[in-house]
Amino acid sequence: MAPIKISYVVSFSSQDPKYPAENLLSDDGVRPWLGCPKKRSRQLSVELQLERASPIGYVDVGNYGCAFLQIEVGRSSWTCDQPYLTLVPTVTLMTPADSKLDQNRCGVRMFKEGDFSELTVGQKWDRVRLTCSQPFSPCSRFGLSFIHLRTPQEQEPDPPRPPLDTEDGELSDRPLCSSPAFHRTSFPEPCL
Template sequence: MAPVKISYVVSFSSQDPKYPAENLLSEDGIQPWLGCPKDRRRQLSVELQLERASPIGYVDIGNHGCAFLQIEVGRSSWPRDQPYLTLVPTVTLMTPADSKLDQNRCGVRMFKESDFSELTVGQKWDRVRLTCSQPFSPCSRFGLSFIRLRTPQEQEPDPPRPPLDAVVPNSFVPTVRLTLSIPRRSREEEQLRSCLWKLEGAAWSPAHLSRSAQMVLLAARNQALRPRAGTSALEDHLELPAEGEGGPAEPGSALDVPAAPPSTCRQ
């Protein structure tokens, strides 16, 4: 959100010699721009030249007795008869009641891109025209205290993504290796496991099968893995439990599979 500097005043419809339009170039905003006391028109306009063509993201306006305000933008390269584009449609700065009572004259209005006309967003402009009016109080002096322009907020770039062939940390290698090495169980393996459960009625999970039954199951798995590459990675992770029934398998080992319900094991 860099500030957009105003270089000079291109033109104005009216000004008070004590409060000229050049006061809008001041950054302190102490002295306002007011219309000429002898001018009975209730509308003022001023055209400002920006230091360089820039996109406009924010506009801050200091009011000094105006009831309505409109902001337009253009380019110095345009022909004189080409109309400017509306940046901010006419907005209310003072209510009719406040205008007649001459109160709440010096408010501040801040506009952002969502308040701008679609055609002007994202484009670069080097001319700004302000048109203000006060139709409710025919005797009061009015004008603007200041105008501040800023560019849109820059979006932060997305963080770079790691390449697909990035090295995987050591702590994740065993898990990825095991997950990628184990194939889907074949229908024959499921049928074999079902037969082993029927033969050993006391066993209700693969961890409680006898060592002989587990050797048969392992041989069937190796047979299913033989056509695929990487069988050595799987065999390195498969460990048989100690001799005898009832030996629990290590948590997370290749033989630690979810237990089947007792009703499906005993028939």
């Protein structure tokens, strides 16, 4: 589970100059990315370039007032008209009631491979697009406080086990019941 570094912001739909999309590149998540206060858009998107193409196994997202979030992936080598693939389908980050009451704005959602679209699992990606929306509270400002990406957990191979009956590293031709390991079990002593 190695961290996947985000190199830079490719594009964004809106940003507050005080809270730009570049804030998502910071690891501490102290300052969020928020939409421009003059534009009352109910949907924001940002596209991020990863340092290198990597399989994505885990995504952690810090919310900052969004009701819904969708995560898509793509490759920088694709043509501009090629659509991105959905990594995480649209998920709810805030309920309509919380949105209208301006409560529970800053939560964290964690996603793993089991939450991802099957088409995206195991492939390498170097672009991530986040689309967030807040249709329930037209006056509140919203965005994201952070995004952390990690590679899948690597499966460690089982250590090799030596055969039960070996002599000088070679398999023995003796029957299994003549093996010392066989006699240490609770099987009856006589062997046919």
